[in-house]
Each structure stands twice: as structure tokens, then as C-alpha cells.
Amino acid sequence: MVRSSLVLILAATSTSGLAETPNLTNVKISFIEALDPKDTTSSQRYQEEFERAIEVGRALTKERLASCGYSLTTETSFYGASDPIKAKERGEEASKANSWLIIGPRRSNHYVLLSKGTPDTPTVSLMASSDSLSELGPLHISVAPTNSVMAEAAAREAKKQAKGKSSYVSFISRECLNCRDFSAAFEKSAQAMGLKKKAEVMISGEQPNVTELEEVIKNQKPAFVLLPNYSIVSSYVVSKLAPNNRGVFFVGSDGWGDTKFGFVQNGPDISAAHGFSVRGNPPVAEGLKGFSLGKKLIAAGDESKFGSSSSLSILRVFDGLEASLCRAKPKTREAFAKEFIRNGARDFANPWGVSIYEIRSGEMTFARTSKVGNRSSSKQ
Amino acid sequence: MKRSPKTRTLRQLVTLSWVVPAVFAFFASGLVFGLLAYVDYRADQDAVIQNLSKSCEMVSRRVAAEVLLGPNGRVSEVLENLRGELKLEKAWLSESRPNCNTASQNRTCVVTNGRRVVVFHQMNHVDRPMWVGVQASARHLSDFFNWTIFAWSAVPVFAAFGLGLYFQQRLITKFVTTPIYSLVNLAESKGEIPGDWPSEMQTIAKSLGDSFQAREDAVFAMLARGVIHDIKTWIHSLMTATELANEAESLPTEQRQARLEKLLKASNIQLPKVRTTIERALESGRDLDVSPNSLNLAQTIEHSLDALEAVASEKGVMIKRPASLGNQQLEHDAEHLERAISNVLKNAIEAASIADNKSKDHPTVSVSTEIGPRNVEICIEDSGKGISVSPQELLKPSRSTKKDGSGLGLYLANKIVRSHRGAILIGKSESLGGAKFTISIPKSSSNLGGARC
Numbered sequence: 084m085v086r087s088s089l090v091l092i093l094a095a096t097s098t099s100g101l102a103e104t105p106n107l108t109n110v111k112i113s114f115i116e117a118l119d120p121k122d123t124t125s126s127q128r129y130q131e132e133f134e135r136a137i138e139v140g141r142a143l144t145k146e147r148l149a150s151c152g153y154s155l156t157t158e159t160s161f162y163g164a165s166d167p168i169k170a171k172e173r174g175e176e177a178s179k180a181n182s183w184l185i186i187g188p189r190r191s192n193h194y195v196l197l198s199k200g201t202p203d204t205p206t207v208s209l210m211a212s213s214d215s216l217s218e219l220g221p222l223h224i225s226v227a228p229t230n231s232v233m234a235e236a237a238a239r240e241a242k243k244q245a246k247g248k249s250s251y252v253s254f255i256s257r258e259c260l261n262c263r264d265f266s267a268a269f270e271k272s273a274q275a276m277g278l279k280k281k282a283e284v285m286i287s288g289e290q291p292n293v294t295e296l297e298e299v300i301k302n303q304k305p306a307f308v309l310l311p312n313y314s315i316v317s318s319y320v321v322s323k324l325a326p327n328n329r330g331v332f333f334v335g336s337d338g339w340g341d342t343k344f345g346f347v348q349n350g351p352d353i354s355a356a357h358g359f360s361v362r363g364n365p366p367v368a369e370g371l372k373g374f375s376l377g378k379k380l381i382a383a384g385d386e387s388k389f390g391s392s393s394s395l396s397i398l399r400v401f402d403g404l405e406a407s408l409c410r411a412k413p414k415t416r417e418a419f420a421k422e423f424i425r426n427g428a429r430d431f432a433n434p435w436g437v438s439i440y441e442i443r444s445g446e447m448t449f450a451r452t453s454k455v456g457n458r459s460s461s462k463q
Numbered sequence: 464m465k466r467s468p469k470t471r472t473l474r475q476l477v478t479l480s481w482v483v484p485a486v487f488a489f490f491a492s493g494l495v496f497g498l499l500a501y502v503d504y505r506a507d508q509d510a511v512i513q514n515l516s517k518s519c520e521m522v523s524r525r526v527a528a529e530v531l532l533g534p535n536g537r538v539s540e541v542l543e544n545l546r547g548e549l550k551l552e553k554a555w556l557s558e559s560r561p562n563c564n565t566a567s568q569n570r571t572c573v574v575t576n577g578r579r580v581v582v583f584h585q586m587n588h589v590d591r592p593m594w595v596g597v598q599a600s601a602r603h604l605s606d607f608f609n610w611t612i613f614a615w616s617a618v619p620v621f622a623a624f625g626l627g628l629y630f631q632q633r634l635i636t637k638f639v640t641t642p643i644y645s646l647v648n649l650a651e652s653k654g655e656i657p658g659d660w661p662s663e664m665q666t667i668a669k670s671l672g673d674s675f676q677a678r679e680d681a682v683f684a685m686l687a688r689g690v691i692h693d694i695k696t697w698i699h700s701l702m703t704a705t706e707l708a709n710e711a712e713s714l715p716t717e718q719r720q721a722r723l724e725k726l727l728k729a730s731n732i733q734l735p736k737v738r739t740t741i742e743r744a745l746e747s748g749r750d751l752d753v754s755p756n757s758l759n760l761a762q763t764i765e766h767s768l769d770a771l772e773a774v775a776s777e778k779g780v781m782i783k784r785p786a787s788l789g790n791q792q793l794e795h796d797a798e799h800l801e802r803a804i805s806n807v808l809k810n811a812i813e814a815a816s817i818a819d820n821k822s823k824d825h826p827t828v829s830v831s832t833e834i835g836p837r838n839v840e841i842c843i844e845d846s847g848k849g850i851s852v853s854p855q856e857l858l859k860p861s862r863s864t865k866k867d868g869s870g871l872g873l874y875l876a877n878k879i880v881r882s883h884r885g886a887i888l889i890g891k892s893e894s895l896g897g898a899k900f901t902i903s904i905p906k907s908s909s910n911l912g913g914a915r916c
Contacts, residue, residue: 166521167528168588192532199531199588215535258544260537 107154108414112404113177114157114186114397116209117164117193129391134159136394139385140401143376151409158182167193174200183416184423186400187223189393191216191261198223204416205423207403207431209396210363212337213264221424226396227363228433230261233337234268236437236453237361241307241334242276244359248306251334252282252299254291254320256312265311265336281305289315293323300328307358311336318351321442325356333442335360340447354445364392365438366449371395373434376402403430473640477631485624489617496616500607508580511601512573515582518549519571523584523595526556530589546597553598557583561594578603638664646671689875693740693802696809696872697733703773704729725773732770739798753796753882760793760832760839767804768830771812775828778816783829785841791832793839795883795904803876807843807887807900810872814847814897827895838885841902844892854889880904 114137118130141155148155158177162169170188174197177185185206187197191213198206198219208216208225212233216225241251251273256262270280281303284296300308308324310317310333321333339360364370367389371377376398380386389395407430413419423430436454440447471479522545529536538556546554561583563572570585578600586593642664645657656668704726711719768784775782808828815826826846833840850857858877877887885904892899 166524168524168531171528171531171588192528192535195532195535196528213535215532260540 106152107149108152109156110148110153110184110404110408110419111156111158111180111182112184112186113173113180113182114159115170115173115177115188115197116159116161117167117170117188117190118161129393130161132389132391132394133397136389136397139380139389140376140398143379143398144401144405147405148408151405151412153408155404164190164193167196170194170197171200174198174204174206177201178204181416183419184404186397187211194223194225195219203420205420205427207400207427209393209400210337212363213261214268221427222420224428224431226399226431226433227337228437230265230336231268231272233361233363233437234265235272236439237334237336237359238269238272238276238278240359240361240439240453241273241309242278244332245278245306249277250279250281250303250305251307251309252284252303252305253280253309253311254284254286254296254299255309256316257285257287259312259316259338262311262313262336262338265338266309269309269311269334280309286312286316286320290319291316293320296320296324297327300324300331305331307332307334309334311338313338314340318353321353321356321358322351325353329355332356333358335442337362339440352445353442356445357441357443359439359441359450360447361453362392362438362440363433363435364395365435365452367392367395369438369449370435371398374399374402376405399434400431403427403432406430473635474632477635478628481624481628481631485621488620488624492617492620493613496613497608501604504602504604504607507607508575508601511580511599512575512582515551515580515597515599516571516573516584518545518551518599519582519584519595519597521545522549522551522554522597523586526595527586527588527593530586530593549597551597551599553596555596557594557596558592559594560592561596575601642668690740692872692875694737696805697737697770700770700773701726701729701733703777707773707776728769729773732766736798736802753799753879755794755796755883757792757794758797760791760795761789763795763797763801764804764830764832764841766797767801767808770801770805771808774809775812778812778826780812780815780826780828782812783827783831785830785832791834791839793904794907796879799879800883800904803879803902804841804843806872806876807902811843811845811847811898811900815845815895817847829892829895837907838903838905841904842899843902844895844899845897846892846895847897849891849896850889850898857889858887876902 114133116130116133137157137159141157144155158180160173160177162173167190170193174185174187178201182204185197185201185204187194187206187208189208189210191208191211194206194208194211195213195215197208202222204222206223208223208227210227211225212227212230214229214231216223216229245251253266253270255266266283273280282299282305284299286292286296308331310320312320312335317333317335317339324331325333333356335358337360339362365373368386370392371381371386377386377395380398389398407422407426408419411418411422411426413422436452438452439450441450442448522542525541525545526538529538529541542554542556545551561572561574561581563574563583570587572583574581574583579598580601581596581598583594583596586595638661642660646664646668656665660668704722707722708726711722714722764785768782772782808830811828815828824846828846829842829844831842831844833842858873873887880887880902883904885902888901888903890899890901891897
């Protein structure tokens with residue numbers, strides 16, 4: 084079905100006659116992403132959808148970009164997530180290959196490394212959320228909100244669901260650096276809102292020993308448990324703790340994945356659990372409504388063909404690129420970089436705020452978005 | 464100094480022939496075992512270095528990423544995580560250049576110190592020289608020597624050698640030494656050869672039997688020749704006396720009477736000897752049966768001289784008889800000793816007769832005696848050419864210096880004298896220029912030597 088839609092889109096653009104318009108300025112865009120079979124979000128399925136989103140983005144923007152005097156060339160490069168320095172190397176290669184724009188990795192540390200290799204080339208991360216991205220300068224921005232923004236939204240939602248209770252405990256993966264960042268940001272916001280962290284336990288491995296965690300909950304009697312970990316760890320802990328602690332709800336971060344990818348609803352039984360997680364993106368169908376290219380896709384009836392939030396972000400990048408090129412009409416990559424510095428944060432801004440996903444009866448469902456703090460992770 | 468060869472038994476030699484290869488095999492196996500262990504050790508060390516180099520490069524890249532992340536980077540945590548993940552003993556970051564004992568290659572250098580292997584890798588991507596070091600342990604050379612396996616592998620080797628030795632000893636006993644002893648017995652008794660013996664042993668048995676038969680025939684022939692020789696000597700004497708008697712018809716009565724008396728005397732002496740010799744040959748074979756008695760030695764010597772007087776006359780040889788011995792008694796077998804003296808005397812007469820007929824001196828044989836404190840010597844000298852061969856050769860059987868000699872005369876004489884515990888000494892006659900034979904007989908069985916004639 085997806086392929087047939089693509090064919091339709093491509094056929095529509097090719098029959099317009101604009102594809103053959105001469106003197107189009109070629110704009111090269113490089114997509115660089117980390118994949119690893121061990122990574123829950125880096126599966127073959129993810130890669131296929133990633134590449135499909137690029138094709139759809141190209142197809143959807145082709146006509147208008149051509150009318151603005153541009154044609155797009157895309158280049159996709161995947162590498163192993165266990166070797167982050169490759170992000171920098173691939174970024175350097177893409178810069179040398181005259182890429183106008185580099186769509187960088189989702190992981191914050193990978194994206195920071197990419198930016199080290201591309202000091203003069205504009206880059207956009209699809210999901211990086213580290214607060215440190217703000218220090219990279221105006222050439223490097225992320226579509227996703229920062230950890231601080233998501234943590235603030237999570238704390239606000241937790242306070243609301245706690246219904247007057249104020250204590251919570253945190254179980255954090257020792258190996259997950261981003262998880263610790265989120266926990267720290269959450270604590271900062273929660274403290275400001277009057278929530279009190281009673282205990283923080285560092286856990287190890289994908290199936291940590293939950294006996295100690297049970298003991299902590301029993302002793303501290305928290306209103307909720309903060310689990311800012313990857314979905315495979317979080318789903319295991321939730322499945323073990325929820326049946327005996329039905330009065331406690333669980334709060335997750337974007338590591339829990341979304342409704343399609345991740346282990347929270349595709350792994351062990353979590354039907355006894357309730358709670359929520361926060362993410363930088365709403366579900367695709369919802370997110371498409373937030374920007375013009377998405378609306379065009381909905382109009383074409385293909386909004387249900389993508390499942391991952393990365394696909395949504397990819398389409399959002401194409402949307403921002405189209406807007407930027409057609410508005411400023413830069414003739415060189417240097418001119419585009421200048422335009423990116425001026426308006427990149429606006430063109431590639433997160434249009435959705437922080438999305439809140441609720442967990443009930445073993446299902447993770449999108450609830451609403453929360454507009455808090457800054458909308459993108461880059462300072463203007 | 465020459466060491467006298469030590470005689471070993473066949474069993475000892477066979478044992479050595481197994482033990483020496485077994486020891487050699489043991490040490491050769493040990494050498495091969497050690498070489499294989501060393502090759503494995505080197506391969507393991509190379510593999511450790513190779514794996515460690517890969518790990519070091521990986522750690523270097525991961526740490527470089529953390530360094531690039533600046534304050535947000537977690538160098539220590541990443542190092543610790545990778546140390547556990549890659550099963551390294553140590554992983555650390557250094558800003559000083561390591562002191563490598565191997566040449567740097569591709570920004571990597573290796574330091575080995577016994578079991579410990581350290582690999583350093585200079586980080587890329589960072590703005591100042593930084594090195595990541597990782598450490599692991601290679602296995603020690605001794606770890607590759609599995610002594611238990613070696614010991615157990617030596618057991619079948621030694622068991623094989625032991626069993627081989629045992630079975631070979633048994634087979635040699637069964638099929639070599641025992642059959643050889645049996646062969647001798649069988650060859651002597653002409654028994655049947657067992658059918659289950661190996662074909663080689665059967666062949667050897669047959670050859671040995673034939674050899675024994677040939678030896679027996681030779682001994683029998685020698686015995687026969689000895690008897691014939693004696694009889695021939697005596698008959699020769701009788702014939703000579705008979706010829707002289709026949710020629711006496713034309714002589715005056717007194718001379719004729721003397722010749723007839725000589726013939727009669729020769730007959731009386733020689734014919735009983737012939738009969739006795741034939742009887743003994745038939746009865747006892749080749750062994751001498753000496754029966755010594757205290758007898759008059761002069762009489763024995765006289766009998767010998769008388770028996771050959773006719774021969775000497777016929778050959779024109781003059782015999783100088785010894786001075787009177789009086790009534791010298793000597794323990795001896797008169798008949799055998801007379802044979803011995805006769806044989807030596809006959810040789811002397813023949814030697815003197817054929818010496819040099821043109822010589823002015825008359826062919827002479829001198830017989831003398833000397834009585835010492837412990838022995839009696841009978842010296843027989845001739846005027847012949849002397850002896851050209853060694854005395855030892857002359858006394859062996861079938862060794863004759865004469866054309867028609869049997870080679871048994873002196874052999875039998877020596878045998879008879881030795882049976883009297885005496886000896887025949889052979890030398891040159893100073894008085895007559897020919898040979899000198901000294902028959903020395905001890906006065907009693909305990910005495911030897913002392914007299915010189």
C-alpha cells in the first residue's frame with residue numbers, strides 16, 4: 084500500500100512537467116543515522132520506514148521546490164550506534180561532499196559529535212533532546228524539545244495525576260546517560276512544583292533485580308515511580324512492579340518509545356500498570372496536522388502509512404527546507420547556511436510541543452500535547 | 464687403555480634394543496610436545512595482541528567521542544563500561560606518550576611484559592595527543608603444557624614398548640635359543656625336527672645336522688688314518704726286516720742268522736702292536752686310553768729303536784743310541800710312549816735320509832736321554848735340513864712337511880706325550896744341524912720341566 088502511494092505521488096510529480104525545468108539549483112541533503120540490531124529503535128523496520136519517509140518527503144516537495152528553482156538530491160548513511168565517533172566522521176564526509184543540510188542522528192551525543200565534524204554546515208537532529216544542544220550554535224538545531232522541556236511537562240503532568248500526593252522515587256539505568264539527564268531535569272522541575280524525590284535507585288542490565296525496588300516502594304509509599312529508561316528496561320520493571328503496586332503510577336521519558344516502536348506495549352504484560360510517558364512527537368497521524376507538508380500527505384490519504392516519530396520529523400524537515408529555500412532562494416550552500424542561521428530555528432521548529440502518552444490496560448495511547456518552555460532545542 | 468669388551472646376554476641386548484628407542488621416543492615426544500605448546504603459546508599471544516589492538520581501537524574511538532562531548536562526556540564511565548564489556552583488565556586514558564617496546568604502527572603500540580600485554584592507541588579526532596591504553600593477560604607458556612595429557616600419552620608408548628619387549632623375549636626364547644639348544648641335541652642324536660618350528664630354524668637344523676655328520680665323518684676318517692698310519696709304520700718295519708732276511712741267503716751263515724733274528728724280533732714286537740691297535744680302534748674310537756705304570760724307560764726306548772732299526776738300515780741312516788739308562792723307572796704307558804717315540808724317530812730317520820745325499824757326513828739320527836730331578840727327556844736329533852715351519856703348526860693334524868706324509872705322526876706323538884702330562888719341544892740340533900725333538904715326561908704327575916738333554 085505504501086509503495087502504491089509512493090508510486091502515485093511520484094507519478095503525479097512527474098506528469099507536472101516541472102521536473103524537466105532546466106537551471107534548477109541542486110540541493111544535496113545528507114541523512115545520517117545510527118542503527119544497531121541491539122538498539123530497540125534501530126531495527127530493519129525502522130530503517131525501511133526511514134528511507135521511505137525520505138522518498139515521500141522528496142516527492143511531496145519536488146514540485147514546489149522546482150518552482151522555486153531547486154531540485155533535491157538525498158544521500159543516506161547509516162552506521163553502528165556502538166561507535167558514536169562515526170557520526171563525526173560521516174558528518175565530515177557529508178560536508179566535504181557539499182551537502183547543504185545534514186539531517187543528523189536522533190541520539191543527542193551522536194548529534195553533538197556530528198556537529199563537531201560539521202562546523203560550517205547546517206544540521207538538524209530528528210530527536211536529539213539534550214540540553215547541551217543549545218551550546219552548539221545556530222547551525223545545529225533539533226526538531227525535538229529538550230530534556231528540560233520534556234521533563235518539565237512530565238513533572239507538571241505527574242503533579243496533576245498525583246492528586247495531592249507529592250512523593251516519588253526514581254529507578255534509573257546506570258548505563259543510560261540520557262536517562263540520568265532526564266532524571267536530573269525532572270527533579271529540578273518537580274522540586275519547583277513541590278514534588279519530593281524520596282529515593283533514587285540505580286539499576287543495571289535489561290532485567291534488573293526488582294526485589295530492592297519493591298522494597299523501596301513499600302517503604303517510601305510514593306505516588307509515582309519515575310522510569311526515564313529505554314523501553315526494554317522500563318517495560319520489564321513496570322511488568323514486575325505494577326501488579327503489587329496498583330496505587331502507584333509510572334512516569335516515563337521518550338525512551339519508552341511510541342505506540343508502534345519499543346517494548347512497552349510490545350513486550351511483557353503491563354496490563355496492571357497505569358501512568359504516562361512524554362515524547363517530543365505526537366503519533367504520526369496527529370503530528371502531520373501540525374505542518375503544511377503533513378497536511379498535504381493527509382490530503383493525499385497517506386497519513387496512516389508511517390508509524391515512527393522519526394518519519395514525522397523527517398517530513399517536518401522537508402517541510403522546513405521547502406519553506407526556507409522558497410523564501411530565501413539561496414544559490415549556494417554558504418548562502419543557505421546564512422539563511423539557516425537567521426531562520427533555521429523557526430523553519431525547523433517543533434510544531435507539536437511535548438506529547439503525553441498514557442498507559443492504561445496495557446496500551447500506550449497518545450493523550451495530548453503540552454506546550455511548555457521553548458519549542459525547539461536551539462537558541463536563536 | 465683398551466677396555467675389554469663386556470659380554471652381554473641375548474636378553475640384555477634385546478632389552479637394550481627396546482629401551483633405547485623407548486627413551487628416545489619419550490624424549491622426542493617431549494620435544495614435539497614442547498614445540499607444539501610453544502607454537503600454541505605464540506599463536507595465543509598473537510591472538511591476544513590482535514584482539515587487544517581491536518579492543519583498544521574501539522575504546523579509543525568511544526573515548527574520543529566522550530572527550531569531544533566536553534563536560535557532558537563521561538570518559539571514566541565509558542572506560543569502565545568498556546573494560547567490563549570487552550573483558551579487559553585495565554583501560555585508561557593517558558596524555559603522555561607510552562614507552563613502547565615495539566615499533567609504533569598505525570598509531571598503535573604494544574608493550575608486553577611476561578603475561579601482561581598492553582596496547583596503546585593514539586586517539587583520532589581530539590585536538591591534543593591522547594593515548595588510550597588497554598591491558599589484558601596472555602596465557603603463560605607453562606599453561607600450554609598439559610602434563611596430564613603428556614603423562615597419559617606416554618603410558619601407551621611405554622606399554623607398547625614393554626609388551627613388545629616381553630613378547631620378543633618370549634619369542635626369542637621360544638624360537639631362537641631353545642631351538643638352538645635343541646638343534647645341537649637333535650643334530651647329535653639325529654632326532655626329528657618339530658614341524659611347528661619356523662622355516663628358518665628348520666633350515667638351520669638341517670644344515671647343522673649335516674655339519675655334525677660331516678664333522679663326525681672327518682673325525683672317523685682321522686681316526687682311521689691314525690690307525691692306518693701306525694700299522695703302516697709297523698708293517699714298513701716288518702717288510703724291511705723281511706727284505707733283509709730274503710737277501711740274506713747269499714750271505715754268510717752268521718749274517719744270515721742275524722738278519723733272520725732281526726726279522727723274528729720285529730715280528731714279535733710289531734705284530735702284537737698291530738693287533739692291539741686294531742682292537743683298540745674298534746673298541747674305543749678316537750680317544751686315547753693311557754694306562755701308565757712304573758716301567759723301565761730304557762726298555763721302551765730300546766723297543767722303539769729296535770722297531771725302526773731295519774728302516775734306518777734300509778735308508779742308510781746311522782742311529783746313535785743313548786748311553787745306558789740303567790734301570791730308570793718311569794710312570795708311563797709303554798705301548799703308547801713307544802708309539803710316540805717311534806713316530807718322532809721315524810720322522811727323524813726320513814729327514815736325515817733325504818737331507819743332502821752329497822754330504823760327506825753320514826746321515827745320522829741321535830737319540831739321547833737326560834734324567835732331571837723332576838722329569839726325563841728323550842732327545843731325538845737328526846742331520847736333516849731342519850724345520851721350516853713353526854713347531855705349533857707341525858704338531859697340528861694333517862700338517863706334514865713330507866710329500867707322502869699323513870700329517871698324523873707328530874700329532875699322535877704329541878697327543879700321547881700330553882696324555883702323560885709331558886710335552887714335545889721342537890728346535891734345532893746344534894750337534895747334527897737338523898731338527899731336535901725333545902720328549903719331556905715328568906717323573907711324577909706333579910713335576911714339570913727341569914732337565915735338559
